[in-house]
Amino acid sequence: MTEHPxxxxHFVALADRYFETAAWxxxxxxxxxxxxxxRIISKEQLIALDTRRGHIERRKGNYQQAVRLLVQALAANTEGQNLTHVDITCELGNIYxxxxxxxxxxxxxxxxxxAEQLSKQADLHDDLDLxxxxxxxxxxxxxKLGMTKYxxxxxxxxxxxxxxxxxxxxxxxxxxxAESLQHQLERYGDRxxxxxxxxxxxxxxxxxLALCYTALHQHEQALQYVRAAAESASRSTDPLVQGLIRFYHGMRSLRSRFDRHDEVGYTALDYAVLADDPKCTAIVTRSLRDEMDSRFPDEEAEADRQVAIKLAEAHRRKQYRDIFQLAFRPILAKTSSSFDSDARLYDLRVQYTIELKTDLRKRELFDKFRSxxxxxFKSLGRLPKPSNVDDMAGLREHLRAEVHRTEEQLPAWPYIVFFSYEWRRRRVGRLNEPDDNDHTQYNRMVDAVELLLENQDKTTRTRKLTRDRVFIWLDVASIDQNNQVPGAQGSGVSALPLVVTLCNTVISLVDDSYFSRAWCAVEAxxxxxxxxYGHHAHLEHHAPQLGTDKQQARGTLIPSRRLKQLQDVxxxxxxxxxxxxxxxxxxxxLARQAQLLEKL
Structure with a gap:
């Protein structure tokens, strides 16, 4: 965690530093x-936030959202023709x-x-900063005006x-x-x-300028300008500048890998879909198809299927980003008292319901949140097997019963537990069976909840946790484990960050190999x-030592502190x-996105 105030x-300055490296x-x-x-935002602060958010949305290709934010900032700026007005007007022109x-x-x-008028005022009053x-x-x-004319x-x-x-x-x-400005800054210092x-x-x-001269078929002049640009760009720290100049210099002739991820987990296709740009999406999709053709030269159907999976994943990720970053993160970041976690989790669940109800695309991609x-859960006696018809019918009956409960029958603040655990039968090739014949994982889950209730002052962020308030989110109920077609489970998989966010507590059933399994590690x-953010808890359940009486054995439940250990997932x-x-x-x-979840 940062030691800065x-x-x-402080946070606006941090955002401005991220701007310099295009880390939107x-x-x-x-x-x-x-x-x-x-707590109470001033007009100046509102303008600063909306203006910067408008810049970000424009760079992501979300032009309507960018215009809305900038027009809002422009309306709040009642000081007339000042620098803020000029900056916002220029950015709006850039979008248009x-x-x-x-x-x-x-x-x-x-x-x-x-800007020219302000420059004259600055000269008149000898105001160097202005x-x-x-x-x-x-x-x-x-x-920008020159490029508009181009x-x-x-x-x-x-x-x-x-x-x-x-x-x-x-x-x-x-x-x-720009050159005049550079000389002025060298003389008086950067401000x-x-x-x-x-x-x-x-x-x-x-x-x-190289683009303009190329359009006029004056290629020698164009080459001189692009060489000068490339020489200067080689010393720039801005990846966008480097990329554009390479493009101008003809680097576009080199074959690119369109399935590579950036540092936050997005591919070129993700960005095209995020921007809702059909032309760009079509270009990237065609390039991906070329790559798939080279990988599967004799399997046209497989190449088509792989591209379709990637396109579906990109659309899921867009919706995930919209829900978490635009809907969830502002709720999580609100300042609150230490006992406000129940209300904050309730707000998140209500917002998730609203997102699905008001957006057909999200409704198609993500299931309702069920627990x-x-x-x-205790009455089941064991973990349901997805391949067992009776098990799944019984589970659906419990879920259906919850849907039909009236508001008066529901506890005021449901406390929902998410279990992260290994499907033990996968060790012996039984991919559809989450537990062994001794029901080890199920028994550990029950033990963990009992320990949670017994030691709630140390393990929870809630008031007076009672047994009737505890609910369980089960992966077998929300992710289609029976469909082994690649990408078929993507809806549940992509929703994992959302599900985790909606649960009060994640309990990891830790054993010797837990943190070596990718899915367990990413959930943790x-x-x-x-x-x-102070609203959730992450606990580790450790099984009792070998040799203890199974009937009397109790495990241990401790807070998990492994953020640094898991950074390389x-x-x-x-x-x-x-x-x-x-x-x-x-x-x-999901692992790359986790860095965007942590509170600054």
Missing amino acids: QTFD EEASRALDAADAAT MKIDFIKARDLLLEALQG SISAKVQACRAVG HIATTAPVRRHPLLEEAIDDLERRVQL GNHAFRANVMRILGLGR IPYSA LLMQSLVS ATNDTKYAVTKLEDRASIRF
Whole structure:
């Protein structure tokens, strides 16, 4: 955990540092933490959050959400033509470059004129800080204006030549402004990390000039600009800048791997789906199909099936992100008293129900959150076998009974336990049987709940936990274990972070090999990350020592503290085993996402 003060300004500064390396998910998490750090948010803070969130959503391709946030920030800014107004107007123009070129041009002209006016005011009052900030905005606006003209020119051949020359003039002015800004910062010192932005704007200006000269078929001039851009980009820390300049330099001719994951578990297809961009999705899908054709040269049907699985996974991940990051994380991050965990878990479950009820796509991808009373679980006498018709019918009957219970019959604050454990019969090839003939895992679960009740002051974050309040979430009830087709269990698998979030406690049935099994390790990692919010608990149940009387044997229940130990789940394939190799991609995705769960 960080030792920095947990203040609004600290988290906003952290988000700005993430911006520099294009770490948008981490920046979004930092902004959520900034929001949660302030009980009563001021107008200035609201503008700061909405503006930055708008920038993030634009970079993810969520243009409607970005426009909504920025228009909201613009409306809150009642100070007239200040730097904030110029910045937001320029960003709106940047977004409309993807939607409406004419509106983009008008917005960017407004931003440029506003920046120039502020620059004159700064010179008049000898205000160096305002002068530098206004020059940054002017540099940004004129470069975007040049690219807007480039897009209009290349989609309207009648006006192509003169508009391209105007675009070149604007982009050359951007490079000049950026260089002037760099000299000014060298003389007076960097203020507000403007040196980084000035360097980025100069590099992108050079690269985009190469595009304009290429469109005019002046290839020698284009090559000179792209070489200058590539030389400067080689020293940049911004991965987006490096990637764009490589693209301009012709690196696009090299074959790319479209199934690789980034540091937070997303692939190129994930980003295309996140942005809801059909054209981009089609391009990536075709590239994936080419890769699958090379892997399965004589199996066209298998290549088709693999691409379909990847596309379905990308859509599930988009919905998972929407629920957790946009709906759950703000609820988790709210400041609360130490005894507010029951209400916070209740809010999460209500929000999950709303998400499924109001969104058909989510309803298709994720099941309802189901649990059974502890008393019903005990009456089963053992863990149900998915292959046993009678077992599954009895389990469904318990689930159905819960659905029909009235509000008065339900406890006010259900305390739901998620068990993370090994399916013991898989050791001998019985993949559909979760327990052995001695019902070892079932008996340990019962023992764990009894210990939980006996030692609730040390093991729970709730008030007066009674037996009738305890409910159990069972994987055999929510994930289709019988369907062994790759990807068929994806709905339940992708929902695991959501399920864990909705449960009060995860109890890991630890044995000698528990943390070497990938699924057990990733479930533990997810809850370890959630514990940081103060509403959940992660406990380990250790079986009684060998040689003790089975009838009298009691295990031990202790808090789990293994966050650092589990950080390599996404990268260490040899340390963490899977039963089915196709599960590895889901494990990596969930493990990489866990870093976004932990509270800052």
